[in-house]
Amino acid sequence: MAPAESETPREVLQSVFALRETHRDGDRILFYGEALVPRGTLIEEVWPAFREAGYDARLATTRSGTDDVVIAEPISPGPDGIPWKNVALFVATVLSTLFVGSVAWYYVPLESLQRNPLLVLRAWPFTAAVLGVLATHELGHYVVGRYHGVDVSLPYLIPFIFPFGTLGAIIRMRGQMPDRRALFDIGVAGPLAGLAATIVVTVVGLSLPPMTVPARVLQQSGEVIVFNNPPLLDLIATAIGQPTSYTDPAKTVHPVIIGGWVGMFFTVLNLLPVGQLDGGHMLRAMLGERQETVAALVPLVLFGLAAYLHYGRGLGLNESVGLWAFWGLFATVIAYNGPAEPIDETPLDGRRQVVGLLTFALGALCFLLVPIRIMGV
Structure with a gap:
């Protein structure tokens, strides 16, 4: 339940804000008046007091531009009731990954699925692996966000089609970021949690017996997607003494390993130091604000990778050229909005700086210049 209006830190606000009138809009309280200090520092001055009273505070301006407005919104204590949208997307993504996993990775013929849809359940290890690493990544953000009192949503899983049955998962951060420490902790929690799950899934997948490719699949001609091994995957395979490929064309690695590959690939993308991506928040x-200089270079680097692969190595759009070109465009768009802006700009401590550098280094072990290739069979 939101605190009563009388419990809000009005006295703190009035020390830096000429208050004219107050209105309620549902649970929100709107304070109209004029800032007595620079707009950039007003919220920094009053935010701690509002926070202690259970509110998130932000500064806006009326449409006419005649008044400043301090908007106080109660901090969400967590999900209110059943989060139906999250549940619906989770169910849809489970179904999409089961379908894609059964057809693409467990070689179940479409005709067989039409006769017996329950055959999709053969792919449950694939679904558990892929969604396990993605959900663990986002839950890392969620748990640490709640720890710091930031209003973050539960994960939204995104269903899709081939080759994985999902486009990943996201969370929404609705509240303001209290300080750089909270921004870093929330940003780094996802990649570290996701990488921990990725390593576990990869070890399990490499330890499982290989899949047998049906003769009908081996006899087909056309094009197939080849997923190259990130350095981290090869390191794990070497450490536990397991192969990542087989000389027998009728043998292939277990589909659970794809969950580890997905975890590594999404870690690389999320650690790009731009915009609202984890790497953008961390950097x-x-x-501090010097992150904007690095973020401006990211699209140029990605476009450069695409150009090098196309003109320097003769690869086509379907062989990672299009991938890096798309992410160059995407990085250009999200760089415009930038990362979350913390209220308190106190620099990070040395320990967190080291954790950040180590996390980016782990991300580099997941990077591949050519993650995917299209090959004829």
Whole structure:
């Protein structure tokens, strides 16, 4: 339940804000008046007091531009009731990964699925592996966000088609970021949690017996997607003494390993130091506003990778050229909005700086210049 209006830190606000009138809009309280200090520092001055009273505070301006408005919104204590949208997307993504996993990775013929749809359940290890690493990544953000009192949503899983049955997962951060420490902790929690799950899934997948490719699949001609091994996957395979490929064309690695590959690939993308991506949040916390200089270079680097692969190595759009070109465009768009802006700009401590550097180093072990290739069979 939201605190009563009388419990809000009005006195703190009035020390930096000429208050004219107050209105309620549901649970929100709107304070109209004029800032007595620079707009950039007003919220920094009053935010701690509002926070202690159970509110998130932000500054806006009326449409006419005549008044400043301090908007106080109660901090969400967590999900209110059943989060139906999250549940619906989770169910849809489970179904999409089961379908894609059964057809693409367990070689169940479509005709067989039409006769017996329950055959999709053969792919449950694939679904558990892929969604396990993605959900663990986002839950890392969620748990640490709640720990710091930031209003974050539960994960939204995104269903899709081939080759994985999903486009990943996201969370929404609705509240303001209290300081650079919270911004860093929330940003780094996802990649570290996701990488821990990725390593576990990869070890399990490499330890499982290989899959047998049906003769009908081996006899087919056309094009197949080849997923190259990130350095981290090869390191794990070497450490536990398991192969990542077989000389017998009728043998292939267990589909659970794909969950590890997906975890590594999404880690690389999420650690790009730009915009609202995890890497953008982390670097903003580590470098302050200097992060904008690095973020401006990211699209150029990605376009450069695409150009090198196409003109230097003769690869086509379907052989990672299109991938890096798309992410160059995407990085350009999200760089415009930038990462979350913390209220308190106190620099990070040395320990967090080291954790950040180590996390980026782990991300580098997941990077591949050519993650995927299209090959004829």
